[in-house]
Amino acid sequence: MNDIHKELKEVVSSLKGHLIYQRDILLAEGLSADEYAKIRAAIRQESESRSQSKQSAVGSQQAAVSNPPIQQLTDSPQIPGKSHKELLEGLRSEIGVCQRCKLGKTRTNLVFGVGNPDAKIVFVGEGPGRDEDLQGEPFVGRAGQLLTDIITKGMKMMREDVYICNVVKCRPPENRNPEPDEIDACERFLIRQLEIIRPEIIVALGTFAAQTLLKTELPISKLRGRFHDYKGIQVMPTFHPSYLLRNPDKKKETWEDIKMVIARLG
Ligand code: SF4
Known part of the structure; x- marks a missing residue:
């Protein structure tokens, strides 16, 4: 369980870093607050879907090791x-x-x-x-x-x-x-x-x-x-x-x- 938490933490932390990086670029390009909010929502959606697929991959790995024949x-x-x-x-x-x-x-x-x-x-x-x-x-x-x-x-x-x-x-x-x-x-x-x-x-x-x-x-x-x-x-x-x-x-x-x-x- 600790390994899974660790991996998920790493994923979230790397996505957070990515989000901040994107925000800085977009703000630097002079986008309006509305435009920035829309793009940020899209990035969050993508982050969540990546996090979910990572979690399900880890879950299947865990299931595989939990009950080896x-x-x-x-x-x-x-x-x-x-x-x-x-x-x-x-x-x-x-x-x-x-x-x-x-x-x-x-x-x-x-x-x-x-x-x-x-x-x-x-x-x-x-x-x-x-x-x-x-x-x-x-x-x-x-x-x-x-x-x-x-x-x-x-x-x-x-x-x-x-x-x-x-x-x-x-x-x-x-x-x-x-x-x-x-x-x-x-x-x-x-x-x-x-x-x-x-x-x-x-x-x-x-x-x-x-x-x-x-x-x-x-x-x-x-x-x-x-x-x-x-x-x-x-x-x-x-x-x-x-x-x-x-x-x-x-x-x-x-x-x-x-x-x-x-x-x-x-
Ligand atoms: S078989 Fe042994 S190790 Fe496996 S769940 Fe039962 S008591 Fe625990």
Whole structure:
């Protein structure tokens, strides 16, 4: 949207300059006020029609990038000569202004993911909340602060050392749970991110992340506390930080899970 505004601003500004230039020439030629007003109206009409055609060209471009066919997504994410950073950027631009599920209509920002593209550990949450939706970054609210504490104080790592993303990239309204069709539509992007980064360990935060990755309906309480396999990557499910804020007594169990992750990372 910012790009479109920028382009339109440039068009309007260049037409304004053109108009002033024309006015100066016409006034210099000694035209009457009436004659000048008529010519000015004609110039304005032409400006508006040029601006409209520019806007519609930009609009079609946006539509083209907003929903690229899924088959256009790169088949093999590991392309020789391309860094993980470049591949993630490529994936982000392929997702575009996504409207592949109904969450696209209500979000403020699509929250793709943040962190080290070469991370050994990826944290996967459920979906963006209000703060994340507004800022376009995962885990930035109170739950985000708790996750940051787990990473920095518990694991003695920097937030920038790890990669953080969610199962769905757009906020479910009123913080409701993501629905199955939304997970179905969005999960492919998470799969790509994990294929590109190829971390040693994934920490699945909460029921939805764990169930989506592990294709199970078991609750998080039955999944946490041990490693699982996701396409050859070890997965440690643990409680979601939002759940820990409501149930601080569960922090002890999360700490047990995180200690196992630290030990496995060596
Ligand atoms: S949640 Fe995922 S599939 Fe749905 S609109 Fe957002 S990015 Fe697209």
